[in-house]
Amino acid sequence: MFKYYLAFKYLLTRRITLASVAVTTLGVMVMLIVVSLITGYKMKVEEVLRGNTADLIIWNMYGYPIADYQEKLARIAALPEVRTVAPYIEKGVLVTYGNREYRWCMLKGIDPDYEMRIGKFSQYVDNPANVAAEFGSARKGEPPLILGKAVLTTTGVEIGASVDITTSQIAPRDDAPLRTMTFRVIGFTQSGRYDIDKKECYVPLAVAQEMIGLKPGQEVTHLKVELKNQRDLIAAKFAVAEALTGLKVPRQSAKLDQQMTDFEPFRIFTWRDEKAPELFAIDKDRNILVFLVAFIILGAGFVTMAILVMMVFEKRKDIGILKAVGCPWYGAVAVFLLMGGFIGLVGALLGWGAGTLAVTNINDIAKVVEQISGRRVFATEVYNLDKIPAYTDPLAVLLILAATVGVSVISSMAAAIRAASVDPVKALRYE
Numbered sequence: 118m119f120k121y122y123l124a125f126k127y128l129l130t131r132r133i134t135l136a137s138v139a140v141t142t143l144g145v146m147v148m149l150i151v152v153s154l155i156t157g158y159k160m161k162v163e164e165v166l167r168g169n170t171a172d173l174i175i176w177n178m179y180g181y182p183i184a185d186y187q188e189k190l191a192r193i194a195a196l197p198e199v200r201t202v203a204p205y206i207e208k209g210v211l212v213t214y215g216n217r218e219y220r221w222c223m224l225k226g227i228d229p230d231y232e233m234r235i236g237k238f239s240q241y242v243d244n245p246a247n248v249a250a251e252f253g254s255a256r257k258g259e260p261p262l263i264l265g266k267a268v269l270t271t272t273g274v275e276i277g278a279s280v281d282i283t284t285s286q287i288a289p290r291d292d293a294p295l296r297t298m299t300f301r302v303i304g305f306t307q308s309g310r311y312d313i314d315k316k317e318c319y320v321p322l323a324v325a326q327e328m329i330g331l332k333p334g335q336e337v338t339h340l341k342v343e344l345k346n347q348r349d350l351i352a353a354k355f356a357v358a359e360a361l362t363g364l365k366v367p368r369q370s371a372k373l374d375q376q377m378t379d380f381e382p383f384r385i386f387t388w389r390d391e392k393a394p395e396l397f398a399i400d401k402d403r404n405i406l407v408f409l410v411a412f413i414i415l416g417a418g419f420v421t422m423a424i425l426v427m428m429v430f431e432k433r434k435d436i437g438i439l440k441a442v443g444c445p446w447y448g449a450v451a452v453f454l455l456m457g458g459f460i461g462l463v464g465a466l467l468g469w470g471a472g473t474l475a476v477t478n479i480n481d482i483a484k485v486v487e488q489i490s491g492r493r494v495f496a497t498e499v500y501n502l503d504k505i506p507a508y509t510d511p512l513a514v515l516l517i518l519a520a521t522v523g524v525s526v527i528s529s530m531a532a533a534i535r536a537a538s539v540d541p542v543k544a545l546r547y548e
Contacts, residue, residue: 134456137421138464144413145468145521146475151410152513153476155403157506162399165310166392168237169317171203171341173354174391175361178384182287182336192360193342198353200345203231204337206325210284212264212318218271222318224284226325226337227252235343242319243304251303252321260324262300266307267315278302282318286330287338296328350387351375358385414521418528421460425453425532450533457529461522469518473509480504 177183186204193202206226213219229249232238239245242263251261262280269280283297300320308314326333344353351374358366358380368374378384389396475482483494483505495505 133424133427134460137417137424137460138467140417140420141414141461141464141521141525142467142471144410144417145465145517146472147413148407148410148517149469149472149509149514150475150479151406152403152517153472153507153509154479154505155399155406156510156513157508159396159399159403160508161506162310162395164237165308165313166395167388168241169308169310169313170388170391171235172344172347172350172388173342173357174386174388175340175342175357175383176338178379178382181382182331182338183340184332184336186335186337186340189340189361193340193357196353196356196360198344198346198349198356200343201231201234202340202342203235204228204322204340205232206322206329206331206338208284208287208325208329208338210282210318212268213281213283214269214271214274214278218269218274220268221316222265222268222282223316224282224325225317225319226322226328227319228322235341237308238306241306241308243306248304259299259301260320261303263304263306263319264302265314265317266305267311268318274302276302276304282320282328284329286328296330298324298328350389354385354387358383411520414524417464417521418524421457421525422528422531425456425529426535428453428456428532453529453533454526457525457527457532458522460529461525464525465518465521468521469514476507476509479507 175183183189183204190202190204193199205228206224208224208226210222210224211219212222227238229252233245233249242248248261248263259279262282264274264280274280278301280300280302281297282300283295285295306314306317306319320328322337323333325331326336331337342353342357344350351371354377355366355368355374361383362380366380369377378386378390486494
């Protein structure tokens, strides 16, 4: 028990050890805040990306339309893994508001009877009941159009405004004619991502078929599938491929199955495949931030090492007495390892509490910082989020706490080795 007594005594009688605890607390708090914010942002981005698409996206690998899509939808919908399916048309277009603004946009022709049941389109669009009625009614005059909130920024683009859309028709030749149609804006979508809301617009499926030269009721460019369980993503991809082609698709290794997208003549992507660059970028940003913040904890380890090594020189007499009365070398080692462990544990727990408190009130803290600095901390119009997203992952917390205590214990080894090497004869020679 003497090891615990001495470790506590040395820590409590030397106020300089508070510096090590403070630095450790700061490192844990900052790392917890950074990890929570980047994890919360990643979860929000994944939610929005998946809400704007579907679990599986299907198109013709040669660029041709998907013919007889109703029959294909029925085959896919019959699979036990599938919750719902939807047809749609996707085509790059030029959106024009009078002669004042020109923007490239991704035109999506949708059937609201399908679209409202898949993804989160019904949550992102203004007045979904009105959209369903407008898109389902017979077209008279200008067809209805739903614009992404940030597609056109010129003043005057409001509900009821007329917008021109120009695109080429799908044809087996390079000189396919351009087609321009005038649409009436009936609503806007706001998904939560500025980069999505500035490049998507929606029109009725039948209008899109007519505009790009597809057979009404028979041809679309894409199908999308929503599954009952996200964990069955790869297995469901193969099941859908077999339902579409009527052929048994051989399975390989898990990695190759995940990478496989071509099932002649279809190409089937999961939503993670389609959004891979964005997800990859977020993961890399998170890793870089964690790597940089980890240096604070490493710095705390160096502070702990310096303080404990200095304490060994101050306590040479005490260590010499312990060894003279029969304390083994590993007893002296244990004292300083315990001191390092206590510093790391106390700093980790204090940092955990402070970090959790900061993450819980991060939006209130951001408002205070904005009032003091006069600068905006979080641009809501860029991210289209009403607040800063944050999520504290329990596993990440455990890893951070364990790593902090581990670094502190390892840092104390230098002092422990010096304590073990103290010669009691030399330490007490002049006493």
